[in-house]
Amino acid sequence: MTNMIQSAKEQVSQLTQAAYEKAAATGLLPAGAQVKATIEIPKDVSHGDYASSFAMAGAKALHMAPRQIAQIIVDHLELEGSYFRAVEIAGPGFLNFTLGPKWFGEVLSAVETQGEDYGSGTEGGGRKVMVEFVSANPTGPMHMGNARGGVLGDTLANVLRRDGWNTWKEFYVNDAGNQIHKFAVSINARYMQMILGEEKVPFPEEGYHGDDIKELARAIHAQHGDSWKDLPEEERLDRMAEYGLSVNIPKMKEDLRKYGIEYDEWFFESSLHNSGYVAQTVELLTEKGWTYEKDGALWLNTTQLLKEKYMREGKSQEQVDKLDLKDDVLRRANGFYTYFAADIAYHRNKLEVRGFDLAINIWGADHHGHVARLQAALDGLGLDGSHRLVIVLMQLVNLMQDGKPVRMSKRSGKAIALHDLLDEISVDAARYFFNSRAATTPLDFDLDLAVREDSENPVYYVQYAHARICSLVSRLAEEDGAKVPAAASVDAELLSAPEELALVKSLAQFPEEIHLAARDYDPSRINRYLVALAGDFHRFYNACRIKGEEPALLSARLKLADTVRAVLANGLGLLGVSAPEKM
Numbered sequence: 126m127t128n129m130i131q132s133a134k135e136q137v138s139q140l141t142q143a144a145y146e147k148a149a150a151t152g153l154l155p156a157g158a159q160v161k162a163t164i165e166i167p168k169d170v171s172h173g174d175y176a177s178s179f180a181m182a183g184a185k186a187l188h189m190a191p192r193q194i195a196q197i198i199v200d201h202l203e204l205e206g207s208y209f210r211a212v213e214i215a216g217p218g219f220l221n222f223t224l225g226p227k228w229f230g231e232v233l234s235a236v237e238t239q240g241e242d243y244g245s246g247t248e249g250g251g252r253k254v255m256v257e258f259v260s261a262n263p264t265g266p267m268h269m270g271n272a273r274g275g276v277l278g279d280t281l282a283n284v285l286r287r288d289g290w291n292t293w294k295e296f297y298v299n300d301a302g303n304q305i306h307k308f309a310v311s312i313n314a315r316y317m318q319m320i321l322g323e324e325k326v327p328f329p330e331e332g333y334h335g336d337d338i339k340e341l342a343r344a345i346h347a348q349h350g351d352s353w354k355d356l357p358e359e360e361r362l363d364r365m366a367e368y369g370l371s372v373n374i375p376k377m378k379e380d381l382r383k384y385g386i387e388y389d390e391w392f393f394e395s396s397l398h399n400s401g402y403v404a405q406t407v408e409l410l411t412e413k414g415w416t417y418e419k420d421g422a423l424w425l426n427t428t429q430l431l432k433e434k435y436m437r438e439g440k441s442q443e444q445v446d447k448l449d450l451k452d453d454v455l456r457r458a459n460g461f462y463t464y465f466a467a468d469i470a471y472h473r474n475k476l477e478v479r480g481f482d483l484a485i486n487i488w489g490a491d492h493h494g495h496v497a498r499l500q501a502a503l504d505g506l507g508l509d510g511s512h513r514l515v516i517v518l519m520q521l522v523n524l525m526q527d528g529k530p531v532r533m534s535k536r537s538g539k540a541i542a543l544h545d546l547l548d549e550i551s552v553d554a555a556r557y558f559f560n561s562r563a564a565t566t567p568l569d570f571d572l573d574l575a576v577r578e579d580s581e582n583p584v585y586y587v588q589y590a591h592a593r594i595c596s597l598v599s600r601l602a603e604e605d606g607a608k609v610p611a612a613a614s615v616d617a618e619l620l621s622a623p624e625e626l627a628l629v630k631s632l633a634q635f636p637e638e639i640h641l642a643a644r645d646y647d648p649s650r651i652n653r654y655l656v657a658l659a660g661d662f663h664r665f666y667n668a669c670r671i672k673g674e675e676p677a678l679l680s681a682r683l684k685l686a687d688t689v690r691a692v693l694a695n696g697l698g699l700l701g702v703s704a705p706e707k708m
Contacts, residue, residue, distance in 0.1 A: 126245045127235040128636040129228065133175055134164045136208050137222055141179045144201040153197050158186040173213060173221030174630075180218035191218030229629045230617030236632060236688045237612045243695055244635045248643065249290030255475055256282040258487040259381070260297040263373045264308040265337055267380045267543035269522050270489055273568060275543075276559040276701070277519060278487040279386045280648035283699045285485075288643035293481070294388045296381075297471060300370055301395045302464055307331060308338075309366035315342035316365070320351050341369050380543050385552055385701040397470050403462045406470035406506075407455050415505045421458030425465075428452055430501035434511055453498065465495075469502045476508045485515045485646065487564070493518055517646050520567040522559070527573065550575045553702045557584035560700060563647045578708075583656050587693060588705055590659035593666070594690035595706040601672060601683060609687040610680045619681045624665040628685060631661045632692055639699075648699075655696045662689045 141162065149156040160183035167176050180195035187194055195218040202212055210225030236243045258278020261271045279294065286292040299305070311332035318326045319342060328334075345353065345368055353361050378391070397403050407423065410416050415426050428450040435445050455466040475484045488496075496516045503510025524531040524541060531541070547555060554575040561583065562568045580586045601607040620629065635654065642650040671682045694704035 126239060126242060126247070126636065127231075128246065128640075129232045129235055129633040130166075130637055132231075133208050133224065133228060137164050137175050137177050137220075138162070140202055140204070140207060140209070140222075141177055141198055141220065143203065144198045145179070145183075147201040148197045153201075154187055154189070154194065158183060160186060167221070172215060172219075173211075174224045175222040176215075177220040177222070179220060180214075184218075194218065195220055224626075226617040226620070229620055229626065230612065230615060232629050232633045233615060233617070233684060233688050234612040236691055240691070241695060241698070243692065244639045245287045245289070246636060246640045246643075247289040248640055249285060249288050251289065251291050252482040253293065253480060254282075254285055254290045254483040254485060255293045255295055255479075255481045256285070256485045256487070257295045257297055257475075258282075259386075260299070261377065262299050262304050263370055263377060264304055264333055265335055265373070267377055269524060269541050269543070269546065269570075270519075272384070272543050272546060272555060273522050273559045274487045274489070274519055275381060275384055275386050276556045277517070277564055277648065280556075280560050280651070280700055281485070281487070281517070281642075281646060283701070284639055284642045284648050284651065287639050287699065290483075290643070293390070294386075296388045296391045298374065298391055298393045299464075300374075300393050301398050301467065305366050305370075306362070308333060308369055309362040311338045312341050312345070312365040312369050313362055315339050316345055316353065319343070319346050320354055337373075341372060344368075344372070380547075383547060383552065384543065385556060392471070394467055394471070397467055397474065398462070402474065403467050403470040406473050407462065407466055410455070410469075410502070410505060413505060413507075415502075416455060422454050423456040425453045425455050425502060425505075427498050427501060430505050431497060434497065434501045434504055437511070465498075465502075468495075468499060469506075472499060472503055472510070472514060473506055473508060476503065476510075476513055477506075481513075483513055483515065485517060487517050487519055490518045490520050492516075515646065517564050519564040522568045522570055525569050525571045525573075531572070553588070554582075554584050556701050557587075557652065560649055561652045563649050583652070584702065585708075587655045587659045587697065588703070589708055590662050591690055591693045591697070591704045592706055592708040594662070594686050594693075597671065598683070598687055598690070601679075605672065605679075607679060607683060610684050612684065612688075615681045615684045616677055617681070619678050620685060622665075622669050624661070624668040625682070625685060628661045628665045628689065631658050632688060635692055635696065651696055651699050655693060655700075658689065658693060658696070662686070662693075 145154060145158075145160070148154045160179055162177050162179035162182045165176050167173060179198060180191040183194055184191045192214060195214040198220060199212055199214060204210065204212070206227075208224055208228035208231075209222045211223040213221045213223075215221050239245070256278050259267075259271050259275050261267055282292045282294050307329075310329055314326055314328045314332060315338055318328070332338075345365070353364060356364070374391070381388075407416070410425060411423070415430060416423055417426060418424070431448070431450050432445050435448070436442070453465050454463050456462050472484060475481050496518070500510040500514050503514055549572065558570050558575055559568070574582055578585055580589070598609060620626065638650050638654040642648050666686070669682055671679055671686065674682065697704045
């Protein structure tokens with residue numbers, strides 16, 4: 126796909142190389158020199174649009190002062206038919222290239238011909254990447270942290286797909302282990318309290334205290350009456366867990382669907398235990414010499430695995446010795462496998478069985494201590510976890526209202542559930558705001574701002590720009606019979622106002638933003654880009670009249686406005702946010 130910024134940089138390189146070879150052929154510069162120049166976009170547009178360091182980089186090889194080289198290059202440059210209309214020498218010998226109409230016209234053409242694919246790249250090369258996100262315990266409702274992780278993971282997967290990756294979205298259901306036992310014990314206690322009275326059945330201190338547990342117990346009693354009371358305790362707990370999960374998992378799917386998230390797979394932890402894959406993975410670590418027995422339990426030699434990982438990454442022996450490293454239990458003395466053992470098995474399944482080239486997990490920042498340990502365990506299995514497993518750690522969300530933090534849900538008195546939040550604000554606002562900062566930054570979510578309908582609210586500001594263009598296009602068609610022209614029929618020479626040029630450059634930036642968002646695992650770049658593009662459009666619209674202009678200029682400006690509309694819709698689509706035609 127066309128990246129017009131990249132195309133311009135490549136052309137600067139080709140033009141300077143051709144000018145050098147031409148000058149060398151006439152004897153003005155020594156032939157055969159290999160010059161590695163950088164090509165940058167200056168912050169100040171008065172310095173041109175692209176700056177080449179060819180003259181400075183070549184000074185040593187060409188045995189000449191940079192400004193002298195620069196002058197010879199300029200004298201031999203052929204700009205005819207290129208993207209550039211002028212070149213100037215600046216400072217110690219920079220070659221500053223200024224873009225011409227051909228480039229601006231081709232940006233409009235690229236957006237038109239590529240349509241919804243505009244901005245796509247090939248960096249992923251079709252490699253398989255799994256983005257696993259949310260993966261909340263199915264023991265209670267989805268909450269605020271899941272809301273941030275949900276949109277972050279979903280948008281990151283969208284961005285990676287657009288950058289050429291073969292993308293898969295997955296939810297890992299922790300339907301085994303200690304938290305499920307605790308879940309069952311909690312429902313059981315509430316069920317027995319209903320039958321025998323609260324004073325006769327103490328509620329476990331470590332149990333889940335939410336109203337949702339009471340609701341599950343009431344539902345079981347409504348269906349089965351007192352009949353489960355006399356079942357053997359183990360069977361009763363199994364049934365409680367099974368029933369609770371059969372209610373909670375569909376609710377989670379429903380909440381996430383309402384939030385605009387659909388997964389390729391809901392992967393169940395229990396399947397790893399039931400198939401013997403956890404036991405097999407632990408056995409494999411034992412065969413490779415990474416485990417030992419102590420106090421009846423089987424331990425992973427995490428300390429040694431981490432030491433080797435850190436040494437490979439360039440830490441010194443002294444630095445590694447100072448780290449407080451500990452080993453991990455894989456199988457307890459009672460024969461049960463730990464959550465860590467299941468986690469290693471699950472990630473082995475991702476990389477080895479299902480063949481993902483890269484696995485990306487979105488985790489809360491409180492899991493940071495687990496990252497290197499899991500990567501090192503996969504290294505121990507020969508799966509290169511240090512490179513093939515990427516963990517994006519996500520900081521907390523503070524919900525704000527009236528300038529103060531909101532701690533509790535008004536409905537339940539507990540942490541705010543996702544479905545409660547989506548009763549208060551639109552899905553568009555939630556998705557936009559939760560993705561508005563890099564994952565590594567704590568997020569203040571301002572409820573008052575999210576529902577405001579003015580330019581202070583960034584999602585409203587971007588959507589309003591889109592709706593304003595739709596309105597403009599339909600109004601001009603209705604009143605003046607003016608239709609959006611094809612890019613090929615636009616005279617790009619007429620787009621010469623600073624606001625017009627800035628707007629086209631902004632449009633050209635979109636493929637780069639998608640690539641950088643994918644490279645840095647930071648989809649919030651798309652939010653910032655869209656706000657900047659909307660701002661550039663509003664400045665253009667206020668400075669450059671469209672209606673009433675002579676036909677060729679009206680046509681060019683209308684095409685420019687409609688091109689902005691297409692890119693705004695494209696970017697909002699990546700975020701899972703709607704692009705309304707009217708507001």
